[in-house]
Amino acid sequence: MKRAVETKAASGAAPIPYSPEEVAEIFRRFAVQRPSPTTELEHTNLYTLLVAVVMSAQMTDTGVNRATRGLFPRASDPAAMVALGEDAIREAIRTITFANAKSKNVFRLSQILVERYGGKVPDTREALEALPGVGRKTANVILNTGFGKDTLAVDTHIFRLGNRLKLAPGKTPEEVEEGFLKIIPEGFLKNAHHWILLHGRYVCKARKPDCGICVIADLCRADEKWNDVPAPLKELPVSGPGLQGVPQDRVAG
Numbered sequence: 001m002k003r004a005v006e007t008k009a010a011s012g013a014a015p016i017p018y019s020p021e022e023v024a025e026i027f028r029r030f031a032v033q034r035p036s037p038t039t040e041l042e043h044t045n046l047y048t049l050l051v052a053v054v055m056s057a058q059m060t061d062t063g064v065n066r067a068t069r070g071l072f073p074r075a076s077d078p079a080a081m082v083a084l085g086e087d088a089i090r091e092a093i094r095t096i097t098f099a100n101a102k103s104k105n106v107f108r109l110s111q112i113l114v115e116r117y118g119g120k121v122p123d124t125r126e127a128l129e130a131l132p133g134v135g136r137k138t139a140n141v142i143l144n145t146g147f148g149k150d151t152l153a154v155d156t157h158i159f160r161l162g163n164r165l166k167l168a169p170g171k172t173p174e175e176v177e178e179g180f181l182k183i184i185p186e187g188f189l190k191n192a193h194h195w196i197l198l199h200g201r202y203v204c205k206a207r208k209p210d211c212g213i214c215v216i217a218d219l220c221r222a223d224e225k226w227n228d229v230p231a232p233l234k235e236l237p238v239s240g241p242g243l244q245g246v247p248q249d250r251v252a253g
Protein backbone atom coordinates (compact mmCIF):
# COMPACT_ATOMS: atom_id res chain seq x y z
CA MET A 1 0.00 0.00 0.00
CA LYS A 2 1.49 3.34 -1.02
CA ARG A 3 1.69 6.10 1.51
CA ALA A 4 1.59 9.72 0.60
CA VAL A 5 4.08 12.15 2.08
CA GLU A 6 2.34 14.57 4.40
CA THR A 7 4.06 17.54 2.90
CA LYS A 8 3.18 21.10 3.70
CA ALA A 9 4.97 22.26 0.58
CA ALA A 10 2.44 24.97 -0.10
CA SER A 11 -0.26 25.84 2.33
CA GLY A 12 -3.37 23.87 1.53
CA ALA A 13 -1.50 21.65 -0.96
CA ALA A 14 -2.44 17.99 -1.17
CA PRO A 15 0.08 15.38 -0.03
CA ILE A 16 2.46 14.37 -2.79
CA PRO A 17 2.12 10.85 -4.25
CA TYR A 18 5.47 9.55 -2.96
CA SER A 19 6.37 7.87 0.30
CA PRO A 20 9.36 9.23 2.25
CA GLU A 21 11.27 6.09 1.23
CA GLU A 22 10.64 6.83 -2.42
CA VAL A 23 11.72 10.45 -2.09
CA ALA A 24 14.92 9.30 -0.39
CA GLU A 25 15.46 6.69 -3.09
CA ILE A 26 15.06 9.27 -5.86
CA PHE A 27 17.77 11.45 -4.34
CA ARG A 28 19.97 8.46 -3.49
CA ARG A 29 19.97 7.52 -7.17
CA PHE A 30 20.73 11.10 -8.23
CA ALA A 31 23.65 10.99 -5.79
CA VAL A 32 24.98 7.76 -7.28
CA GLN A 33 24.53 9.07 -10.81
CA ARG A 34 26.22 12.43 -10.16
CA PRO A 35 28.34 12.22 -6.99
CA SER A 36 29.77 15.73 -7.35
CA PRO A 37 27.35 17.86 -9.32
CA THR A 38 28.13 21.51 -9.86
CA THR A 39 27.21 24.45 -12.01
CA GLU A 40 27.99 24.45 -15.71
CA LEU A 41 28.49 28.20 -15.64
CA GLU A 42 32.21 28.82 -16.10
CA HIS A 43 33.76 30.91 -13.33
CA THR A 44 37.12 31.38 -11.65
CA ASN A 45 36.01 32.55 -8.21
CA LEU A 46 32.94 33.47 -6.21
CA TYR A 47 32.69 36.90 -7.78
CA THR A 48 32.76 35.61 -11.37
CA LEU A 49 30.19 32.99 -10.38
CA LEU A 50 27.94 35.79 -9.15
CA VAL A 51 28.40 37.72 -12.41
CA ALA A 52 27.75 34.60 -14.49
CA VAL A 53 24.55 33.83 -12.59
CA VAL A 54 23.32 37.41 -12.99
CA MET A 55 23.94 37.08 -16.72
CA SER A 56 22.18 33.72 -16.95
CA ALA A 57 18.64 35.09 -16.60
CA GLN A 58 16.70 34.10 -19.73
CA MET A 59 19.92 32.71 -21.21
CA THR A 60 21.51 29.29 -21.56
CA ASP A 61 24.70 28.48 -19.65
CA THR A 62 26.43 27.84 -22.97
CA GLY A 63 25.56 31.33 -24.18
CA VAL A 64 26.74 32.92 -20.94
CA ASN A 65 30.01 30.96 -21.05
CA ARG A 66 30.66 32.12 -24.60
CA ALA A 67 30.34 35.74 -23.47
CA THR A 68 32.22 35.50 -20.18
CA ARG A 69 35.24 33.80 -21.79
CA GLY A 70 36.07 37.20 -23.25
CA LEU A 71 35.16 39.14 -20.11
CA PHE A 72 36.59 37.29 -17.11
CA PRO A 73 40.23 37.27 -18.29
CA ARG A 74 39.97 41.07 -18.33
CA ALA A 75 38.01 41.46 -15.10
CA SER A 76 37.84 38.70 -12.52
CA ASP A 77 37.25 40.87 -9.44
CA PRO A 78 34.92 43.79 -8.68
CA ALA A 79 37.61 46.49 -8.82
CA ALA A 80 38.81 45.34 -12.24
CA MET A 81 35.21 45.24 -13.49
CA VAL A 82 34.60 48.80 -12.31
CA ALA A 83 37.83 49.89 -13.98
CA LEU A 84 36.76 48.19 -17.20
CA GLY A 85 33.61 50.30 -17.26
CA GLU A 86 30.00 49.74 -18.22
CA ASP A 87 30.46 50.29 -21.97
CA ALA A 88 33.23 47.70 -22.24
CA ILE A 89 31.16 45.22 -20.21
CA ARG A 90 28.21 45.74 -22.54
CA GLU A 91 30.40 45.20 -25.58
CA ALA A 92 31.88 42.01 -24.09
CA ILE A 93 28.46 40.50 -23.38
CA ARG A 94 26.60 41.87 -26.42
CA THR A 95 25.63 38.35 -27.55
CA ILE A 96 23.51 37.62 -24.49
CA THR A 97 19.94 38.64 -23.77
CA PHE A 98 19.27 41.98 -22.06
CA ALA A 99 22.94 42.96 -22.46
CA ASN A 100 22.15 46.60 -21.62
CA ALA A 101 20.44 45.89 -18.32
CA LYS A 102 22.86 43.13 -17.36
CA SER A 103 25.98 45.22 -18.03
CA LYS A 104 24.48 48.02 -15.94
CA ASN A 105 23.74 45.60 -13.09
CA VAL A 106 27.18 43.98 -13.23
CA PHE A 107 28.89 47.37 -13.18
CA ARG A 108 26.76 48.69 -10.33
CA LEU A 109 26.95 45.54 -8.19
CA SER A 110 30.74 45.55 -8.65
CA GLN A 111 30.84 49.14 -7.40
CA ILE A 112 28.80 48.15 -4.34
CA LEU A 113 31.04 45.17 -3.61
CA VAL A 114 34.08 47.45 -3.71
CA GLU A 115 32.48 50.22 -1.65
CA ARG A 116 30.68 48.18 1.00
CA TYR A 117 32.24 44.73 1.14
CA GLY A 118 35.92 45.25 0.41
CA GLY A 119 35.55 43.53 -2.94
CA LYS A 120 34.12 40.35 -1.39
CA VAL A 121 30.81 38.66 -2.14
CA PRO A 122 28.60 38.79 0.97
CA ASP A 123 27.27 35.55 2.41
CA THR A 124 23.80 36.56 3.55
CA ARG A 125 20.58 36.48 1.60
CA GLU A 126 19.70 40.04 2.58
CA ALA A 127 22.98 41.49 1.35
CA LEU A 128 22.94 39.46 -1.86
CA GLU A 129 19.34 40.31 -2.75
CA ALA A 130 20.11 44.00 -2.22
CA LEU A 131 22.58 43.89 -5.12
CA PRO A 132 21.37 45.07 -8.56
CA GLY A 133 20.18 42.17 -10.72
CA VAL A 134 20.26 39.69 -7.83
CA GLY A 135 16.94 38.10 -6.90
CA ARG A 136 16.06 35.13 -4.74
CA LYS A 137 17.13 32.59 -7.36
CA THR A 138 20.58 34.11 -7.85
CA ALA A 139 21.06 34.52 -4.09
CA ASN A 140 20.16 30.85 -3.59
CA VAL A 141 22.71 29.76 -6.21
CA ILE A 142 25.47 31.79 -4.56
CA LEU A 143 24.55 30.65 -1.05
CA ASN A 144 24.47 27.03 -2.22
CA THR A 145 27.31 26.78 -4.73
CA GLY A 146 29.50 29.50 -3.24
CA PHE A 147 28.93 29.08 0.48
CA GLY A 148 27.73 25.48 0.73
CA LYS A 149 24.38 26.34 2.28
CA ASP A 150 21.30 24.15 1.97
CA THR A 151 19.35 26.37 -0.39
CA LEU A 152 17.51 25.44 -3.55
CA ALA A 153 17.34 27.90 -6.43
CA VAL A 154 14.28 27.28 -8.57
CA ASP A 155 15.06 27.79 -12.24
CA THR A 156 12.94 26.75 -15.19
CA HIS A 157 14.03 23.08 -14.97
CA ILE A 158 13.43 22.78 -11.24
CA PHE A 159 10.06 24.49 -11.52
CA ARG A 160 9.04 22.10 -14.30
CA LEU A 161 10.19 18.97 -12.48
CA GLY A 162 8.61 19.96 -9.19
CA ASN A 163 5.28 20.11 -10.97
CA ARG A 164 5.72 17.38 -13.57
CA LEU A 165 6.90 14.74 -11.11
CA LYS A 166 4.44 16.02 -8.48
CA LEU A 167 7.28 16.11 -5.97
CA ALA A 168 6.88 19.80 -5.18
CA PRO A 169 3.87 21.20 -7.01
CA GLY A 170 3.42 24.94 -6.95
CA LYS A 171 2.25 27.89 -8.97
CA THR A 172 5.27 30.03 -8.13
CA PRO A 173 9.01 29.35 -7.78
CA GLU A 174 8.67 30.08 -4.06
CA GLU A 175 6.01 27.38 -3.63
CA VAL A 176 8.13 24.85 -5.53
CA GLU A 177 11.20 25.80 -3.48
CA GLU A 178 9.26 25.42 -0.26
CA GLY A 179 7.85 22.09 -1.40
CA PHE A 180 11.26 20.63 -2.26
CA LEU A 181 12.82 21.91 0.96
CA LYS A 182 10.11 20.13 2.96
CA ILE A 183 10.66 16.71 1.40
CA ILE A 184 14.35 16.43 0.50
CA PRO A 185 16.22 14.51 3.20
CA GLU A 186 18.81 16.73 4.87
CA GLY A 187 21.85 14.83 3.63
CA PHE A 188 20.83 15.51 0.05
CA LEU A 189 19.95 19.20 0.31
CA LYS A 190 23.31 20.64 -0.63
CA ASN A 191 23.41 18.97 -4.04
CA ALA A 192 19.68 18.77 -4.72
CA HIS A 193 19.64 21.97 -6.79
CA HIS A 194 22.17 20.65 -9.28
CA TRP A 195 20.76 17.12 -9.37
CA ILE A 196 17.26 18.30 -10.24
CA LEU A 197 18.52 20.95 -12.66
CA LEU A 198 20.82 18.54 -14.52
CA HIS A 199 18.12 15.86 -14.59
CA GLY A 200 15.78 18.41 -16.15
CA ARG A 201 18.36 19.69 -18.61
CA TYR A 202 19.59 16.33 -19.88
CA VAL A 203 16.88 13.73 -19.19
CA CYS A 204 13.51 15.06 -18.11
CA LYS A 205 13.50 17.68 -20.85
CA ALA A 206 10.71 20.16 -21.39
CA ARG A 207 9.41 18.98 -24.75
CA LYS A 208 9.93 15.25 -24.52
CA PRO A 209 11.42 13.60 -21.45
CA ASP A 210 13.94 10.82 -22.11
CA CYS A 211 12.15 8.32 -19.88
CA GLY A 212 14.02 5.45 -21.55
CA ILE A 213 17.30 6.47 -19.89
CA CYS A 214 15.86 7.83 -16.66
CA VAL A 215 17.26 6.41 -13.42
CA ILE A 216 14.07 7.11 -11.49
CA ALA A 217 11.58 5.95 -14.12
CA ASP A 218 10.22 3.15 -11.92
CA LEU A 219 9.45 5.66 -9.18
CA CYS A 220 8.21 8.52 -11.32
CA ARG A 221 4.55 9.43 -11.29
CA ALA A 222 4.61 12.08 -14.00
CA ASP A 223 1.71 12.02 -16.43
CA GLU A 224 4.27 12.61 -19.19
CA LYS A 225 6.16 9.38 -18.47
CA TRP A 226 5.99 7.32 -21.65
CA ASN A 227 8.00 4.17 -21.02
CA ASP A 228 6.73 0.96 -19.54
CA VAL A 229 8.79 0.25 -16.44
CA PRO A 230 8.15 -2.01 -13.45
CA ALA A 231 5.87 -0.87 -10.68
CA PRO A 232 7.42 1.24 -7.92
CA LEU A 233 9.78 -0.59 -5.61
CA LYS A 234 8.18 -2.10 -2.54
CA GLU A 235 11.33 -2.57 -0.50
CA LEU A 236 13.81 0.25 -0.50
CA PRO A 237 17.26 0.41 1.04
CA VAL A 238 17.64 2.61 4.07
CA SER A 239 21.41 2.70 3.84
CA GLY A 240 24.01 2.61 1.14
CA PRO A 241 25.74 5.01 -1.24
CA GLY A 242 24.33 8.47 -1.03
CA LEU A 243 22.34 7.92 2.14
CA GLN A 244 25.12 8.75 4.56
CA GLY A 245 24.13 11.64 6.72
CA VAL A 246 20.44 11.29 6.03
CA PRO A 247 18.48 11.21 9.26
CA GLN A 248 16.96 7.76 9.45
CA ASP A 249 13.63 9.05 10.65
CA ARG A 250 13.39 11.02 7.40
CA VAL A 251 14.48 8.05 5.33
CA ALA A 252 12.38 5.38 6.92
CA GLY A 253 9.39 7.64 7.28
Ligand code: SF4
Binding pocket: 165, 203, 204, 205, 209, 210, 211, 214, 215, 216, 217, 218, 220, 221, 222, 224, 225, 226
Ligand atom coordinates in the same frame (compact mmCIF):
# COMPACT_ATOMS: atom_id res chain seq x y z
S1 SF4 B 1 10.43 8.86 -16.07
FE1 SF4 B 1 10.30 10.44 -17.67
S2 SF4 B 1 8.91 11.98 -16.83
FE2 SF4 B 1 9.63 10.73 -15.11
S3 SF4 B 1 11.45 11.80 -14.29
FE3 SF4 B 1 12.15 10.28 -15.75
S4 SF4 B 1 12.34 11.41 -17.68
FE4 SF4 B 1 11.01 12.64 -16.32
